[in-house]
Amino acid sequence: MRYPLLLCALILVLTGCWDKKEVEERSYVVAIGMDLPKGIDIEKEQAVDVTFQFSNPKLNVKGASATEGSERKDVVTLTAPDIVTARNMANSFVTREISYSHNKVLIVSEDLAKKEIFYRLLSTAIKDREIRRETNLIVTKGKASEFISKNKPELLVRPHRYYQFLIDRAAETGLVPESTLNRFFAITDGDADLFLAIYGASNQEEAGFRDEDQYKAGQVPKTGGNPVLMIGSAVFKEGKMIGTLTGEETRITRLLDNTENTRDLFSSFQDPLDKRYKIAVRIKKTNRTKVKIKLRNGPPKIDVTYPIEIKILSVPSLINYADDMKKQKQLKAALEQKLKENAENLIKKTQKKFKTEPFYWSLYARPLFSTVKEYEEWDWNNKRYPYADINIKMDLNITGFGKQFKESDIEKVLD
Amino acid sequence: MRFFNKRKRHEGALGQDDSAAGKPSSGQTFSGNIHRDTDYIKQLYSYPANVDFMVREFTIFGMGRKAALFYIPSLTDAKLVDEDIIRPLITKEMAIQDVPSAVYVSAINAEQEMRKAFQELNTGDTLLLVDGITHAYIMKTAKTAGRNVEKPQNETTLLGPKESFVEKSGENISLIRKKIRSEDFTVEKMTVGARSNNEVFIIYNKELASSRVLAELRERIGCISKDAVQNLSLLIQHIEDRKRSLVPTILQTERPDRAASYIEDGYVVVIMNNSPFAIVAPATFWSFFHSADDHYLRFIYGNFTRLLRIIAIFITLFTSSIYISITNYHVEMFPTDLLLAIAGAREIVPLPAILELFLLEIAFELIREAGIRVPAPIGPTIGIVGALILGQAAVEANVVSPIVVIVVALSGLSSFAINDVNLSYTIRIARFVFLLSAGLAGIFGMVCCFMACVIYLSSIKSFGVPYMAPMTPNYKSSGDTVFRKLLTNERFRPGFTKSKDLTKDTGQNK
Known part of the structure; x- marks a missing residue:
């Protein structure tokens, strides 16, 4: 009986001490x-x-x-x-x-x-x-x-x-x-x-x-x-x-970095069939970006596969892509081209201007060495990445054409 | 105490002086001389000063002998005595060979020893002495006043049987027995209380019950050296394992169906007169945690209620202490919004959080206690005045912060979901210990306290059975602990009861 009483007393005495706040x-x-x-x-x-x-x-x-x-x-x-x-x-x-x-x-x-x-x-x-x-x-x-x-x-x-x-x-x-x-x-x-x-x-x-x-x-x-x-x-x-x-x-x-993810990416691209308008799309990364680094005597070779899923949100040119496989192919090729170009431009910029990359790709270079010392001597940062030969392969899929597939017939509307 | 003992002894001596007849020593037998025996019994029962004692003297013509009949009218069915004992003995004209063939009552046996005969007489049986015969006839005529079988009050179920034990042991045994129709069902009688001679009935299935538990139980009951043990609630406190412990080690149940299923699992059940429940030994933590409905409801529903109950136990134990430790020591654990809400509410409250919480917890316990004691007609007032007005006013007056009211109400409400009365007390009291340790050292203190609890629980035993069995130590059983299995998969009796037959399936027995 003495100890519980003592503890009760302690509470009154110690309230306000130590870390308690x-x-x-x-x-x-x-x-x-x-x-x-x-x-x-x-x-x-x-x-x-x-x-x-x-x-x-x-x-x-x-x-x-x-x-x-x-x-x-x-x-x-x-x-x-x-x-x-x-x-x-x-x-x-x-x-x-x-x-x-x-x-x-x-x-x-x-x-x-x-x-x-x-x-x-x-x-x-x-x-x-x-x-x-x-x-x-x-x-x-x-x-x-x-x-x-x-x-x-x-x-x-x-x-x-x-x-x-x-x-x-x-x-x-x-x-x-x-x-x-x-x-x-x-x-x-x-x-x-x-x-x-x-x-x-x-x-x-x-x-x-x-x-x-x-x-x-x-x-x-x-x-x-x-x-x-x-x-x-x-x-x-x-x-x-x-x-x-x-x-x-x-x-x-x-998108290129596997340690980050994005969910709700809306973007617009030029309509390949009518250059005045822009197609709005939703971009989703479905799989991990595949990064393969090959060690060579000179600068390393890096192969990147860039998996992307695209949903068309709006087509202001009112061209009916959903019905026409041929046009779809054209659209796909144009989007691939544009996305690849953008990525390549960014990579070039980082190689030249910053001398290293923001994509956390060193994670894929590290396992290629058996010791940390070797990796540090190899020097990804300044010696290797800026001169690396980087290949981007697009893996693009168009998965949707919006709630309504068919575009309205602009000629009838303007009639 | 010594003073009272002395006094009692003194009074006893006085009583002996009055009656001028000492208590029959053990082994003392009837003399066969009806005058001597009658006088002795009359003096023993202070007849005629004692109104509640009847002596009827008459002559049995069929035998040509004098006879005397003794009974206690308040415990005896007078009609039975009149019609089935006195009438045939007096009116029979043919020669009577022996008394048992002459009376109509169903149970009659001869007893030579005085002390045993008087014990039966004290329970409401009728004693018949016949001149020249050196033993007394004892006829079962007991009938006591009591209530009928009613619905259970504490252990209510949705789908189970709606009858509960009453204060009469005979009826209680019949309530259990009608669920187990087997010759293995055994009822043993023991007597405790040197003066008041209270009867204790030990009920078990002789094919299943562990002989070790039985022996232990008999010994503990036999060891009670008190003048009177009025009922089971008192008996428990004499025979339980740890009398000062916070946790109960003997289960009380008011449901005959539950008692019966424990007997079928090899447990031992004890029943006494004047107690509207039975006790079950040995008891583990799980027997307090389970309720009858867990098995009466379908598999998923039953397990859902189990889940709710275990959550309720943890909420009752921990909410208030977690609140204290987080607000006082670990603010970074709160989501920022909640933290600001609490800080804002506490801005104008005068007391430190721990005192605030203690205050409300004690207030809640008071309301609860008052709710039990309050006379039924004004019962609802307690709820309204106590909970609603008091809580509301305390918050309005900025004496306590609303979040603390929520915390206390939540833990209080959850404590009602614990079905067993004893377990509920355990958890409610343990809650304060946790609160104290949280106030002293935050979550670190709570963890220490919890570890101490777990260590303690796994160290104690009930009638030789570890308290947390079959979870730890692991025994062969149906795994009926936190959750239950499908009925078809519950194949084993719990191994820790040391039952003589472990399997429940009929097919495997043969």
């Missing part, structure tokens, strides 16, 4: 921004501007007002040596313990991402217990703090939901890459491939009209809505940002 005693950060600090030479002294966006649990309380004034109080920025110590610094004006455990995104300005210090700053994130490995990395064109404070989701009240939905949906459409911290560290430490991070922007710039996925962040022609948008990717090599990819290029990367 009530949920309402913490502030939950949903987005962390990192910027280059103003007026500090980053080469000489380690410093970073850290922006926190907090989630507001007050929304749930009856009678408490959820709306803030004109100034946003849930976003704060401060200059600190790194993001971990920034937590305590922020407590000089945020009253509760700041928790990273529900942080969804890490937003980094392009300027900072291009510095060598960036990877060093981020590596502290591996050590911190609270930072999740599935946190997404977003690189922004302007300042990260601006990106966060300008972000006013139109349909969602809670900021974490906004990030969650945006990333989930963007990953489904394939316009942005999968860019978790875990993948970032895995690829960077593997020292062979390119890491792609989500590329976002908060400022609009003029870029003219293009096909639906050929934009980079900030270029999408739109009016109204949230000023913040994400499309395309920022390319990281060895922990440092070295360039960008458009939405289309990001999609191709995702």
Whole structure:
């Protein structure tokens, strides 16, 4: 009887000790921004501007007002040596313990991402217990703090939901890459491939009209809505940002890469029989992309089979493809040609410009060696891939022609 | 205590002084002299001061001898005594050779030893002394007041039989016996309670029951050294394995059909007067977990209810402690939305989560306890005032957060899905232990506590049978543990009962 009583007493005494912390005693950060600090030479002294966006649990309380004034109080920025110590610094004006455990995104300005210090700053994130490995990395064109404070989701009240939905949906459409911290560290430490991070922007710039996925962040022609948008990717090599990819290029990367998948990819192609119009299709990857690397004395030979399933969604030229096998063949050949061309262009670009690939193909080169040392000496990264002989074979199937097969007879309509 | 004992002894002495007749020593026999014996019995029963005792003296003409009839009117069927014993003995004109051929009652036997004869007399039988005969005739005339067979109250089923045990052991035995029509069905009688002489009936199938369990049971019942053991609920506490343990090791059931099926599986059943249920030994964890409906419902339906029940057990045990450990130690385990909902609700609550939860859990237990004790006419008030108004008002007043009300209501509701009363108490109390360990060390504490529970459960035994058998240790059985098999595939009696015949299939026996 003595021990249970003792335990009961302990509960009263120890409540509030150790790791125990009530949920309402913490502030939950949903987005962390990192910027280059103003007026500090980053080469000489380690410093970073850290922006926190907090989630507001007050929304749930009856009678408490959820709306803030004109100034946003849930976003704060401060200059600190790194993001971990920034937590305590922020407590000089945020009253509760700041928790990273529900942080969804890490937003980094392009300027900072291009510095060598960036990877060093981020590596502290591996050590911190609270930072999740599935946190997404977003690189922004302007300042990260601006990106966060300008972000006013139109349909969602809670900021974490906004990030969650945006990333989930963007990953489904394939316009942005999968860019978790875990993948970032895995690829960077593997020292062979390119890491792609989500590329976002908060400022609009003029870029003219293009096909639906050929934009980079900030270029999408739109009016109204949230000023913040994400499309395309920022390319990281060895922990440092070295360039960008458009939405289309990001999609191709995702299709060629077996470690990522896309579900809902809508795209448009020129109609092979009537060049004025564009055929809208839904692209689906059915099987794994087959990658075969052949070691040779000179540059290696890489054979890639690229399996794709296509459903036709709209044919504005009103040419009846469904009925005519001949026309179908033409269409198939045209689509194959176009997709192959796009992929080849991207591969050429990565070979020349980035000197390595973002498709995680080093995974197929590694088993060809019996020791790590041999593989490292062979040097996929700089010596082999840029000169490799890459063959792409399309494996394309048209599986559907929409809900109604037959097109309407345009001549009768216009009659 | 010693003081009371002394006093009791003293009173006993007084009583002896009053009656001036000592209790018959064991082995003392009737003298054959009717005057001496009658006087002795009268003094023993304080006749005529004791109203509830009848002596009828008469002469049997057919034998030409004096006779005396003794019975206790409140326990005896007076009509039977009048019509079937006294009338034939008095009115018969032919010569009577022996008494059993002269009376009409069905059960009659001769008893020489006084002490045994009085024991029977005390149960409502009629004692007949005839002058010159050195033994007494005991005739079965007992008839006690009691209720009829009614529907089960605690172990209700959808498709099972609708009769339950009553307070009369005779009827209870008949309720079981009518399901097992076999000469192997055996009922043994033992007497406990030195003063009140309570009868205990041990029922088993002599071809199936394990002799070890039987011997153990007889010994434990025989060891009880109390003046009175009124009913089974008290008897259990004298004979169970671990008297201080949280878990029950003897099953109580109020369903004759369940008792019968346990007998058929080689278990031993005990019945007593004044107890509307039977006890089953040995009992494993699974016998508490199972309900009669599991087998009466079809295979899938029965297993579905089993699934619900095991979920209910885990919800009762763990929801509140998981809530505490996650909110206090492992916030990263919550989905963000839920976390913010909880944090928002807790914003204006004054108590730490653990106290908040303890408060509500205890309130719920109070409502539950009050619901059992409250007189039936105002029963519904408890539910309305206790649960609805109290819960609603506590949330409105920001004393507790609504999520805690949900957690407590969920675990409380689930505890009602546990069919056995004893198991339900076990789990409800164990829940607080888990809550405590979660409050002290989060999920780590819960895991430690759970491991301790599992170790404990697999270490205890009931009448020599491991508590978690046949799951661990593994015995040959029909595998009727969490889920049951098809009836056609339930081929074996549970091996741990050490039944003499392991197979249930008739074909394999021959």
